[in-house]
Amino acid sequence: MAALGGEVPEPVAPDTDVVGVGEMFRTVLPGGGLPRRAVTHVSDTPALVVEMVDSITAAGGFAGVVGWPDLSYAAVAALERVIAVPDPGIDPLSVAGVLVEGLDLVVLRTPQAINISPVRARPLLARVRKGRAALLTVNARVPSPTLTVTGRVTGFHGIGRGAGRIAGMDMRVEAAGHRTASAVITFGEAPRLSPLSPLSPLSPLSPLSPLRPLRAVR
Known part of the structure; x- marks a missing residue:
């Protein structure tokens, strides 16, 4: 961090084998979180990455984002725990x-998909092993990542035909490593029907419960 003109923050999150990213990912990720001192390749899915950043920083950890100038941090509550380097x-x-x-x-994150050669990746991987962080690479693929996580939006909540607003989304998240697991995770809150209402959750006439804004957008 001294090379960036700052000081390394004092770690707060417990130094376990994984970095916890919230209960919603516990059944998908091996060990219930992202592996420390290892590389995880993640699909270019902003909502997924921002959710992880928000969960880690909300729990007292620190996160850094390198090379993602258009990423929105609106859903991250503890921005003081995020170090952003949009132009590295x-x-x-x-x-x-x-x-x-x-x-x-x-x-x-790199703007285009690239394969990092073993020679070029070696210095970075050495620092990863000596440090304490979980490294997520987006578009940049190193040889043999420990874990690969992909996210695919499968549906939206809170909007009907010509009415409503997007208040949540469903995303199928898959993690592949020593084993493969997947689950549909809801970001934001899905609308709930009145017990007496026969209407579809996506109907513009459905009675919706109070919703909070979408947690992550591009």
């Missing part, structure tokens, strides 16, 4: 390598 310059791997030494989660 010509060597984003080095920037990520500095951050993994002191944070709990580091997200490294």
Whole structure:
């Protein structure tokens, strides 16, 4: 962090084998969280990544995001625990390598999909193993990541035909490593029907319970 003109924050999240990212991911991720000192490849799904950042920082951890200038942090409550480097310059791997030494989660994104050669990845992987962070790579694939997580939106809640607003989404999240697991996770709150109402949850006439805004957007 000194190379970035700042100080490494004092870790708060417990230094266990995994970084917890909330109850909703517990049944999908091996060990219930993201593996520390290891690389997880994640699909380019902003809502999924922001949910993880929000969960970790809300629990007292610190997160860094490298190379994602258009990512919205509106759903992240503890922004003071996020270090964003939207333009990492010509060597984003080095920037990520500095951050993994002191944070709990580091997200490294490249604009295009690239395969990082073993020679180029070696210095970064060495820092990952010596640090304490879980490193998420988006579009940038290192050789043999420990885990691969993909997210695919399967539905929206709170909007009907010509009426309503998007207040939540369903996403199928799959994690593949030593084993493969998947589940549909709801971000935000799904509308609930009145016990006497026969209407569909997506009907514009359905009585909706109070909803909070969508947790993550591009």
